[in-house]
Amino acid sequence: MGKLILIVMACLACSAVPAQTVTGAWYGKADVLMKGNVNNYLTELVIRQKADEIEGVFGYYFKDVYQSFYIHGTYNKKTRQVYIPNLPLLFYGSDTRNGIECPMYFQGTLMVSRVSSTLRGSFYSEPKYKYTCPELRVNMIMDTSAGNQDSLLRNTVAGRRFWQPQEEDVVVNGNAPDTAPLPDSLSPANAERAVTDTNQSLVTAFGKRNNVYEKDIIVHDDSILVSFYDNGDIDDDTISVFLNKKPILVRRGLTSRALNIYIGLDSTIEINELSMFADNLGKYPPNTALMVISDGVRRYELYLSASLKQNASVRLRRARR
Numbered sequence: 001m002g003k004l005i006l007i008v009m010a011c012l013a014c015s016a017v018p019a020q021t022v023t024g025a026w027y028g029k030a031d032v033l034m035k036g037n038v039n040n041y042l043t044e045l046v047i048r049q050k051a052d053e054i055e056g057v058f059g060y061y062f063k064d065v066y067q068s069f070y071i072h073g074t075y076n077k078k079t080r081q082v083y084i085p086n087l088p089l090l091f092y093g094s095d096t097r098n099g100i101e102c103p104m105y106f107q108g109t110l111m112v113s114r115v116s117s118t119l120r121g122s123f124y125s126e127p128k129y130k131y132t133c134p135e136l137r138v139n140m141i142m143d144t145s146a147g148n149q150d151s152l153l154r155n156t157v158a159g160r161r162f163w164q165p166q167e168e169d170v171v172v173n174g175n176a177p178d179t180a181p182l183p184d185s186l187s188p189a190n191a192e193r194a195v196t197d198t199n200q201s202l203v204t205a206f207g208k209r210n211n212v213y214e215k216d217i218i219v220h221d222d223s224i225l226v227s228f229y230d231n232g233d234i235d236d237d238t239i240s241v242f243l244n245k246k247p248i249l250v251r252r253g254l255t256s257r258a259l260n261i262y263i264g265l266d267s268t269i270e271i272n273e274l275s276m277f278a279d280n281l282g283k284y285p286p287n288t289a290l291m292v293i294s295d296g297v298r299r300y301e302l303y304l305s306a307s308l309k310q311n312a313s314v315r316l317r318r319a320r321r
Contacts, residue, residue, distance in 0.1 A: 028140030070229035102133030230254035231290035235282035275313040278306035
């Protein structure tokens with residue numbers, strides 16, 4: 001009888017501890033391992049675990065810069081170690097948002113208790129860069145209130161303060177079309193004509209394809225941040241983005257780095273339509289992307305697939321106030 005009670009108590013104790021999975025939203029502060037006063041990095045990591053592999057989005061805030069990347073990595077269940085390669089982090093001594101980036105790797109250990117789950121580890125570079133790109137020590141905590149981790153990556157208050165467009169980002173007001181890259185040798189009149197011709201040909205090609213609607217999304221603000229990543233192997237996928245059937249981004253390549261578009265939605269329209277148009281299919285058809293939409297209240301992840309016959313679209317519906 002005594003043995004049975006011990007077995008039952010052991011089972012209850014085990015059930016009280018959260019499952020040892022790294023799937024979730026993790027937030028923390030990474031400190032540079034150097035003497036003196038050095039700016040730290042606010043980090044966020046939203047990942048899904050599938051067997052011994054993980055995927056998701058890694059983002060960080062440094063000074064007035066926000067960077068985010070689509071990541072692939074591994075998780076060892078026996079050692080509870082997470083490994084993520086190829087993370088370019090801005091050099092800790094950079095004074096500008098366009099400073100040198102350090103090629104870093106992340107390795108951390110999952111620690112689970114009844115109180116919290118933590119991911120403790122380091123961002124480190126190759127040995128030859130260890131003096132110019134020193135180690136960053138980090139302790140990330142899982143946000144247990146974040147809800148469904150497969151579809152939700154919430155903004156933090158600190159993060160919203162730091163979010164500002166960078167030079168490579170695109171800012172549109174919903175009515176201003178993006179311009180395609182043009183030779184510097186063109187005169188202003190010829191450049192304007194070339195832009196008009198490019199956009200018109202895109203609109204014509206867009207209209208000939210079927211629109212496949214992936215989802216309706218409720219937005220709580222007139223301004224949103226839309227980020228696109230190549231969600232598979234980086235295979236030279238190129239996309240154009242349309243808002244209400246007008247091109248706002250023209251022929252941009254998809255990589256693991258975020259392609260950011262800050263959009264001011266037309267507040268007089270109840271439903272805005274955002275579409276991804278495949279300029280090509282890359283090396284491995286179809287043209288696929290991870291799209292992340294944030295309105296300052298919620299953040300949504302959607303996997304889009306477009307081809308030369310169909311566009312991938314979402315409807316943005318304004319929340320009722």
